[in-house]
Amino acid sequence: MKTARRYQELTMKLRSWTKGKPGQKVKLVVIGQHVSDGWLAKLVTLFLLSILAYLYLQPMLYIITTMFKSVSDLIDPTVKWIPRTLYLDNFKQAWEGLRYPTTFVNTFVITIGCSLIQVFVCAFTGYGLAKFPFPGRGLITFLVLLTFLIPPQIIVIPLYMIYSKLGWLDSPLVFLVPALFGQGMKSALFIFIFRQFFKAQPASLEEAARLDGASSFRMFFRIMLPLASSACLVVFLFSFIWYWNMNYEAAMFLPKQYPTLAISLERMQDNLAGMSAQFVTVKGVDPVTEGMKMAGAFLIIFPPVLLYMIAQRWFVRGIERSGLVE
Incomplete structure (x- = not known):
C-alpha cells in the first residue's frame, strides 16, 4: 500500500511539473x-x-508466391515476389505428380490412427508411472526417456528385419502396432507429458473416488482422462504433425506400395512423364519444376496448418496446463 501510494504521489508531482511545458x-x-x-x-x-x-x-511467402509463377516468371530475375500472372497449372501438375487422393488417404490413415492410439496408450502409461508406486518405477521412467534420446537411425536396420519377417512392410502396421505398444514416434515425450500432468493432480481426487468404490480403471476413464483433455489435445497435435511430416521412416518401411505425401513429394518429378527432359538449371534450381514443387509442398502442409488454425486456442491453453512451460 505504501509503495502504491508513493507511486501515485510521484505521478501527480510529475504531471504538475510538466503542466504548461509542451517540451x-x-x-x-x-x-x-x-x-x-x-x-x-x-x-x-x-x-x-x-x-x-x-x-x-519468409519460407511460407516464398512457397505461396512461387507456386503461382509460370516458367517465364521463374526464369526472369526481375520477378521476385509478385508474379505477372497467376499460373494455376502448377497445382494440376502437383496434384497428378503427388497422386494426391491416394497418398493423402495413406498419410491420413497412418496419422489419425497412430495419433489416436498414442493419446490413449501414452495417457494410460503416464498415469501408471505417476500414480502407482512399484519397485523399479524410477528405472522404467528412465528407460522410457532413454528411448526418446536414441536416434531412430540406430535401430532402423533391426526394425526393418523384424517387420520384413512379420510381413508388415508396405503396410500401415509398421506404425500402428508400435504405437499400440507405446513405441510410436516420440511416445516417450508424450508419456512424460502425461506423467507430469497426472502427477500434478491432487491426491484428494483419488481418495474421494476410492471412498465411492471406484476401481483404478474407472478412476482413470471417468476422472483422470477427462481432466487431461488439454494434455490429450497437445499430444494429438504433436503426434499428428510428426506422423504427417515423417520422411525417413516412411521411406524405409513404405518404399513401394503404400507411399505417403512426403515420399511422393520427392518422387513427384519422376511420376510426371516427360518432366525430366525439360531441365533448365539456374544456380542449382530447376525453374521449370520449381513452381510445381512449391505447389506440391503447399498441398502437403495445408491440412496440418488448417488443423492448427482451428485448434490454436485450445492448443495454447493445453500447453499452459500440461506442464511443458514449467
Whole structure:
C-alpha cells in the first residue's frame, strides 16, 4: 500500500511539473515515465517483432508466391515476389505428380490412427508411472526417456528385419502396432507429458473416488482422462504433425506400395512423364519444376496448418496446463 501510494504521489508531482511545458509533455509521451512506457520503446519492440515474423513467414511467402509463377516468371530475375500472372497449372501438375487422393488417404490413415492410439496408450502409461508406486518405477521412467534420446537411425536396420519377417512392410502396421505398444514416434515425450500432468493432480481426487468404490480403471476413464483433455489435445497435435511430416521412416518401411505425401513429394518429378527432359538449371534450381514443387509442398502442409488454425486456442491453453512451460 505504501509503495502504491508513493507511486501515485510521484505521478501527480510529475504531471504538475510538466503542466504548461509542451517540451516535457512530448518527452513524457515519446520516452515515457519509464523507458518501456513511451512510444519509442513500443516502436522498437514492434520493429523487432516484425523482423522475427518475417524470418518465420519468409519460407511460407516464398512457397505461396512461387507456386503461382509460370516458367517465364521463374526464369526472369526481375520477378521476385509478385508474379505477372497467376499460373494455376502448377497445382494440376502437383496434384497428378503427388497422386494426391491416394497418398493423402495413406498419410491420413497412418496419422489419425497412430495419433489416436498414442493419446490413449501414452495417457494410460503416464498415469501408471505417476500414480502407482512399484519397485523399479524410477528405472522404467528412465528407460522410457532413454528411448526418446536414441536416434531412430540406430535401430532402423533391426526394425526393418523384424517387420520384413512379420510381413508388415508396405503396410500401415509398421506404425500402428508400435504405437499400440507405446513405441510410436516420440511416445516417450508424450508419456512424460502425461506423467507430469497426472502427477500434478491432487491426491484428494483419488481418495474421494476410492471412498465411492471406484476401481483404478474407472478412476482413470471417468476422472483422470477427462481432466487431461488439454494434455490429450497437445499430444494429438504433436503426434499428428510428426506422423504427417515423417520422411525417413516412411521411406524405409513404405518404399513401394503404400507411399505417403512426403515420399511422393520427392518422387513427384519422376511420376510426371516427360518432366525430366525439360531441365533448365539456374544456380542449382530447376525453374521449370520449381513452381510445381512449391505447389506440391503447399498441398502437403495445408491440412496440418488448417488443423492448427482451428485448434490454436485450445492448443495454447493445453500447453499452459500440461506442464511443458514449467
